[in-house]
Amino acid sequence: MNAEGFPGAVRLAEIIFVISGLTVLAGALLAVMAHRIIRSVCGLALCCIGLAGLYAFLQSPFLALMQILIYVGAVCITIVFAVMLAEPDEPGEPHTGQGGGLWLPCALLICAVVGWALATLAVKTPWVEPAVRTSDGSLKAIGMALLTTHSLAFEVVSVVLLVAIVGALAIAHGGRGVAR
Amino acid sequence: MTLPEPFRLLAYLAGVMAFVGVNAAYLVWVERKGAARFQRRPGPTEVGPAGLLQPLADAAKLLSKQLLVPPDADRTLFRVAPVLVMAPALMCLATIPFGKTLGARSLDLGLVMVFAFGSINVMAIMLGGWASRNKYAIISAARIVSQNVAYEIPMMLVVITLIMVTGTTNLQEIVEDQAGGFWKWNVFNLAANPLMPVTFVIFFICMLAETNRAPFDMAEAESELVAGAFTEYAGMGFGVFFMAEYANILVGCSLGAILFLGGWQSPFGILSGVGWFLLKLYALVFTVVWVRWTFPRTQFYGLLNLSWKILIPVSLGTLVLTCIMLKIF
Numbered sequence: 001m002n003a004e005g006f007p008g009a010v011r012l013a014e015i016i017f018v019i020s021g022l023t024v025l026a027g028a029l030l031a032v033m034a035h036r037i038i039r040s041v042c043g044l045a046l047c048c049i050g051l052a053g054l055y056a057f058l059q060s061p062f063l064a065l066m067q068i069l070i071y072v073g074a075v076c077i078t079i080v081f082a083v084m085l086a087e088p089d090e091p092g093e094p095h096t097g098q099g100g101g102l103w104l105p106c107a108l109l110i111c112a113v114v115g116w117a118l119a120t121l122a123v124k125t126p127w128v129e130p131a132v133r134t135s136d137g138s139l140k141a142i143g144m145a146l147l148t149t150h151s152l153a154f155e156v157v158s159v160v161l162l163v164a165i166v167g168a169l170a171i172a173h174g175g176r177g178v179a180r
Numbered sequence: 181m182t183l184p185e186p187f188r189l190l191a192y193l194a195g196v197m198a199f200v201g202v203n204a205a206y207l208v209w210v211e212r213k214g215a216a217r218f219q220r221r222p223g224p225t226e227v228g229p230a231g232l233l234q235p236l237a238d239a240a241k242l243l244s245k246q247l248l249v250p251p252d253a254d255r256t257l258f259r260v261a262p263v264l265v266m267a268p269a270l271m272c273l274a275t276i277p278f279g280k281t282l283g284a285r286s287l288d289l290g291l292v293m294v295f296a297f298g299s300i301n302v303m304a305i306m307l308g309g310w311a312s313r314n315k316y317a318i319i320s321a322a323r324i325v326s327q328n329v330a331y332e333i334p335m336m337l338v339v340i341t342l343i344m345v346t347g348t349t350n351l352q353e354i355v356e357d358q359a360g361g362f363w364k365w366n367v368f369n370l371a372a373n374p375l376m377p378v379t380f381v382i383f384f385i386c387m388l389a390e391t392n393r394a395p396f397d398m399a400e401a402e403s404e405l406v407a408g409a410f411t412e413y414a415g416m417g418f419g420v421f422f423m424a425e426y427a428n429i430l431v432g433c434s435l436g437a438i439l440f441l442g443g444w445q446s447p448f449g450i451l452s453g454v455g456w457f458l459l460k461l462y463a464l465v466f467t468v469v470w471v472r473w474t475f476p477r478t479q480f481y482g483l484l485n486l487s488w489k490i491l492i493p494v495s496l497g498t499l500v501l502t503c504i505m506l507k508i509f
Contacts, residue, residue: 012186038310042257045303061289065296073299077306081325084310084318138288139349 017057023050037083045076062139192284196273203430204423205235211469218473245415253412254311261308262413262420268297268304269427276434277352279444279454290351291339294435298390301428302328305392305399308421309409320408323480324399327389330487331396335386337495338379341502342439345369355443362447367440371509373502380440382495384467387432389483391425394472398480433464 027047034040048071055064146154209224209231216223224231249258275290277283287293302324309321345366346354358365367380389396400408410421437443437460444457478486 036254038254038307039257042307062292065289065292069292069296069299072303073296077299077303077325077329080303080306080310081322084306084322139292 013057016053020050020053020057023047023053026050038080041076041079041083044079045072048072048076062142189284193270193274196270196284200270200273200423200427200430204426205239207426207429207465208238208422209235210466211472214466214469215473218470239419242416242419247417248412248414250313250412252313254313257307257311258412259417261304261311262417262424264304264307265301265424266420266427268300269424269431271297272431273427273434275351276431276438277355277443278457282454283352286350286352288348288350291343291349291354291439294351294431295336295339298428298431299332301424305409305421308413312409312412314412316405316407316411317409320399320405320411324392324409327392327396327398327483330484331386331389331491334382334487334491334495335390337492337499338383338386339439341373341379341495341499342366344499344502344506345373351438351443355438355445358442358445360445362442365440365442365445365447371505373498373505375498375501376440378494379498380436382491382498383436383440384464385486385491387436388468388471389487391428391432391468393425393429393468395475395478396483397472397477398483429465429468430461433461433468436464437461 024047027043027045027050030043031040031047032043034043048067051071052064052067055061055067212234213223213231224234227233227237249255272294274284275287275293277286277290305324306321309317309324312318342354343349346357348354348357354366362368367376369376373379392399399405400410405411407418410418413421434457437457441460441464442456443460444453446453446456
């Protein structure tokens with residue numbers, strides 16, 4: 001891309017990375033901290049859009065678009081739909097956990113340990129850079145990979161969907177029996 | 181003239197915004213004139229010659245109204261929803277190739293991108309309806325979801341059929357494959373699938389349902405739900421929803437013109453260009469208006485039955501038929 005003459009052209013990639021990262025963070029925080037559950041879902045949607053930005057930044061445009069199509073366009077909509085049918089009209093009292101004083105430091109401590117461990121792992125591990133790019137992230141490459149190299153994993157994953165459908169049918173059937 | 185790439189993209193996006201603005205304003209005029217003619221009355225005549233300045237007067241009226249937020253509403257979501265409806269439509273239009281050299285970029289995943297951003301639209305209308313804290317709005321939001329989920333499936337099946345025929349999701353390449361006269365257009369591509377015209381009709385019906393247009397405007401059924409999800413919106417908040425509806429119609433009709441009617445290709449194989457694309461686009465838009473004022477609104481169960489019992493089986497059938505035809509020939 002010929003970006004000379006554009007303000008901040010040298011740092012364009014970094015800026016996009018930072019914006020995507022911040023979007024993910026903001027969405028995640030919103031999802032966790034909002035009192036109204038529908039705002040949490042909005043946070044989730046925002047987080048997914050940020051993730052899509054990160055995928056695009058890592059040169060996987062197909063994955064990025066699928067992230068938006070499936071997670072924002074389908075999963076979040078289903079969740080909002082369920083919430084609209086189930087949530088009471090007024091938000092309840094803000095939930096305060098038992099022994100409010102102790103939980104926060106504990107949670108922070110655990111987060112700090114896990115975060116530190118992951119960060120150290122990421123920094124210290126001698127990552128081996130592949131000599132050639134294994135895939136160009138295009139539709140064709142992904143299709144070939146899914147249907148030839150990794151076809152077993154692909155088929156096994158689809159079994160999960162089947163189990164989910166059967167489970168949903170079983171639950172719905174049981175519910176009807178009770179209603180009678 | 182060669183602008184640096186980011187500047188060119190920004191300029192293109194500004195152009196798309198202007199296109200949407202002008203079209204939204206004047207499609208309202210076309211809609212009102214069309215409705216009037218179908219009902220044997222003159223339509224808007226007072227402001228300007230043949231009422232041509234009516235959209236400007238409407239815009240001035242909407243802009244001068246107070247922006248009300250109902251006291252019980254979820255303030256942030258209520259304000260964000262109109263923007264969320266408009267922005268994805270602009271993103272979708274930015275991927276549409278208007279002519280051989282008139283397009284933002286030749287994206288390999290153009291078709292996927294249109295559907296990815298198009299899916300945000302439902303979420304936004306639903307959030308607007310929910311945030312209003314209004315019974316009509318919430319009923320409407322629930323209807324929008326079931327309607328869009330039901331019609332997304334045949335739409336996707338039709339598009340998959342088409343991708344199998346074209347072998348690419350690059351919109352520009354799809355148009356280029358249809359060069360050389362109207363018998364080369366995908367809608368007449370009977371060698372790949374003898375039912376291609378049926379596929380196009382399914383696509384058009386799904387497009388009407390996805391953009392919430394009559395006879396599928398259950399979400400905004402004014403005789404039952406006041407104005408559906410938009411009941412609580414005043415002034416330009418309502419105006420933006422209204423503009424977004426026309427922007428989505430533009431996206432849907434452009435997609436129809438590109439996928440089935442050869443985009444900017446001329447029907448005689450010569451003199452291809454932007455003009456042909458616009459001609460096809462507006463022919464489809466006029467059909468949308470025509471359908472709206474000709475057919476009465478369906479019932480909600482009729483709407484869902486049409487999708488699950490007719491459109492999905494038929495589109496699955498065309499999909500299988502295309503598989504067989506492509507395998508044999």
